[in-house]
């Protein structure tokens with residue numbers, strides 16, 4: 001959860017910084033660029049308007065008849081033949097004048113905005129006009145802005161020549177018009193922003209207000225002043241004559257730092273991160289995690305049988321499948337080793353001839369007996385059985401036959417004792433030991449009796465004996481664990497061995513109880529069977 005919150009904050013911060021340092025400045029620069037272009041377009045429109053006025057005066061100045069009239073200072077000719085006041089007025093021209101080469105008026109007339117005739121003293125002589133602080137039209141020296149009747153106006157003049165720009169000048173033809181809202185309205189064609197005209201009095205006084213100066217087509221800034229961008233027209237002395245203003249372009253973007261697009265960006269980014277995480281999790285994290293868990297489990301439990309399912313195709317899945325193969329190999333080898341160990345253990349505890357347990361196993365057997373038996377709480381007996389005159393049997397019948405006899409004796413001993421609780425051990429060459437769990441001296445005696453009888457019943461011929469019996473027999477020594485006395489295996493075995501010695505001494509083919517066995521409340525009647 002904390003990770004998700006931190007991720008959201010990080011993404012929001014990154015997006016905000018990108019918006020603040022990159023997106024918003026880029027948008028703003030684009031919009032300012034547009035504003036700049038609009039201002040330049042206004043200046044260009046003004047130029048065009050002046051150019052069309054210039055054409056008007058130029059076209060008029062090349063007529064030969066007018067040239068002659070100008071040359072002759074023929075004011076009458078102009079008032080009778082050059083009657084174009086109405087045409088001029090219709091296209092916004094406020095006045096026209098023809099000056100002779102001395103700069104004095106030959107003919108001309110001016111009207112104010114109401115159509116009344118006026119006599120602007122600024123235009124008395126051409127010299128007077130040109131001596132004023134003017135603003136020149138960048139493309140032509142013969143177009144100037146000035147003040148006529150204290151109002152901004154544009155004046156356009158041209159030499160009166162015989163032919164196009166050639167020959168000697170016979171005078172100067174001049175037309176002028178006021179710069180006002182109607183002049184500006186004519187400019188609006190081709191410009192989407194509305195253009196407003198401002199007289200000196202209506203102009204903002206702050207220096208920051210003016211974004212551009214006419215004649216200096218560099219936009220100094222594009223920060224609007226009270227919602228408008230101003231272009232001022234200043235005289236050579238830098239005296240403002242008038243200004244035009246436009247509305248800056250509408251910003252088509254939200255300039256706030258936090259925007260709904262940030263949230264959309266956040267959601268998209270989080271979704272992409274989530275999808276990427278799910279993909280990485282599926283492709284890498286999960287298989288590697290399974291590999292880690294499998295290895296941990298196998299090492300902790302020493303169990304290499306587990307097999308995870310790795311279905312993907314990338315390196316992580318391939319590593320997982322290799323791990324499965326390695327685990328299977330280890331598991332197989334481990335099983336084999338365990339099996340071999342078991343076999344080895346069994347072999348090390350087993351007598352190879354008879355298949356009985358051997359003496360090594362006996363030690364472990366006593367150690368692992370249940371506590372009631374080891375503490376003497378429950379009775380227990382040990383029998384040591386020895387084949388009589390076995391040396392002579394070997395001598396007479398051979399060692400191989402002797403081995404067979406030992407196997408037969410082992411079978412008899414095993415078949416007549418309890419498989420799950422008693423233990424039959426090949427104790428020495430022809431000596432066998434039997435441990436009878438929870439067996440009283442009476443039960444042990446009975447077992448001894450049975451074993452002697454069963455061997456006799458086999459009636460294995462033994463012609464090498466010293467005595468008259470011609471069959472194979474056993475002698476057995478029996479020792480019982482005394483009640484309540486802790487088990488001392490060596491002592492118990494010694495007593496059984498002593499009892500065996502007694503049985504041998506008593507003529508063999510019998511069993512004898514060790515002396516101490518009697519103290520375990522055993523009937524005295526148990527003794528040699530012969």
Ligand SMILES: Nc1nc2c(ncn2[C@@H]2O[C@H](COP(=O)(O)OP(=O)(O)OP(=O)(O)O)[C@@H](O)[C@H]2O)c(=O)[nH]1
Nearest residue numbers: 386387388389390391392394399400402403429430
């Ligand atoms: N065939 C065979 N003989 C063995 C084996 N182990 C021991 N013997 C023989 O068993 C004989 C034991 O002889 P002894 O200890 O003198 O005793 P015995 O001849 O049985 O005489 P008593 O015990 O006094 O009756 C030896 O001759 C050993 O060689 C075996 O695995 N196979």
